[in-house]
Amino acid sequence: MTQAPYAQLAVASCRMCGSVPAAPVTFRGHRGLVVLMQFLSQEGPFCRDCGLSTFRSMTSRTLVQGWWGYGSFIVTPITVLINLAKRGKVANLAPPQPNPYGPSRPPMEPGPRLLQRPMTIIGLAIPFALVLTLITLANLGS
Template identity: 70%
Template sequence: MPSAPFHPGAQGTPGGYAGQQAPGGSFAHGGAPVPGVPMEFTACRFCGSVPAVNTTFRGHRGLLVLMQFLSTEGPFCRDCGLGVFRHMTTRTLVQGWYGYASMIITPVTVVINLIRRGKVARLTPPQPHPYLPSRQPMDPGPRLAQRPMTWIGVGIPVALVILIIAIASSGS
């Protein structure tokens, strides 16, 4: 089925679609594409809502000898994207520090996720997809600073540094 652009608030278009053939066969705006309007829908991979943006949130799990790289690929609506960002980043902060290279990879992963968070945070509230089934978007949950596991994850490297300093100073 061909996709039609989603343009909430477009005036004079049935259901807010412009420049493509509407489901009933008629063309919105006389069939002429509207500048600045995307030519197809991007629906959230979890709930099917629109608008959605394609991005990937990463995670890192450091083990003493090995490490594991995690990722969850979009597209995501605003609510589902924020939920995935918060989940992956919190897990990375708690599980990412346990290895030599992981002490560098973990903060880099968190910064990358913070940058990518902006893409989903700027989206408008999710709306049901007009052509496909949609579900209720996920609850993004509390912000990172309001999650106890985030503070535990931030405290781990601080505790490690204090422990290293204590061991180094007691040996002299």
């Protein structure tokens, strides 16, 4: 039994660069706006490099912008954990290759790792500083 010549076209290609292989993943973001919240998402499929770049930028922005609302203090860590769980789908892919059956361009640069980004460190420090401030104020009042 021979395969049809179009069988290879079913392979998912990256939505950003067109490279293969790609995995269907949706990365999420969250922005707290004091009273309101904004939920963000970026749907795949992504190749390894574009997926890591998207994961790192959305998670880093969530850690900085996600804490500033009433319910956001709960939603932000959940969003980050969901992204961390989905990261493996793209991180375990083979290096991106040009798609022989369609247009492709160079993949996105993944950039520095999540914990090597200064804004991420600031974003991680926000909840700790807030909790420390609340503990200090509670101790001053008693």
